[in-house]
Amino acid sequence: MKWDDLEALFDRGDVLSIVLANELMAYRAVDEAIEVARKQIRASKCQGCGAWFVQRRSNQIYCSKKCGLRVASRKYRERKR
Numbered sequence: 266m267k268w269d270d271l272e273a274l275f276d277r278g279d280v281l282s283i284v285l286a287n288e289l290m291a292y293r294a295v296d297e298a299i300e301v302a303r304k305q306i307r308a309s310k311c312q313g314c315g316a317w318f319v320q321r322r323s324n325q326i327y328c329s330k331k332c333g334l335r336v337a338s339r340k341y342r343e344r345k346r
């Protein structure tokens with residue numbers, strides 16, 4: 266969808282199409298913004314609590330030390346049983 270197309274729609278008075286076209290372009294802009302942000306900050310899902318967090322190291326799998334320790338101690342208890 267280009268501005269020329271929008272102008273053509275506007276000439277025809279096709280208001281609903283204009284609204285839809287604008288929304289589609291907005292969604293695409295949001296998608297692109299998320300993609301750029303995802304590349305700049307390494308976001309990852311915590312293996313402990315499932316929350317999204319920003320990785321300080323590329324191999325970081327827990328959102329915090331506390332979360333990592335909690336999973337480690339849970340695994341330790343499961344091994345003991």
Ligand SMILES: [Zn+2]
Nearest residue numbers: 311314328332
């Ligand atoms: Zn966590």
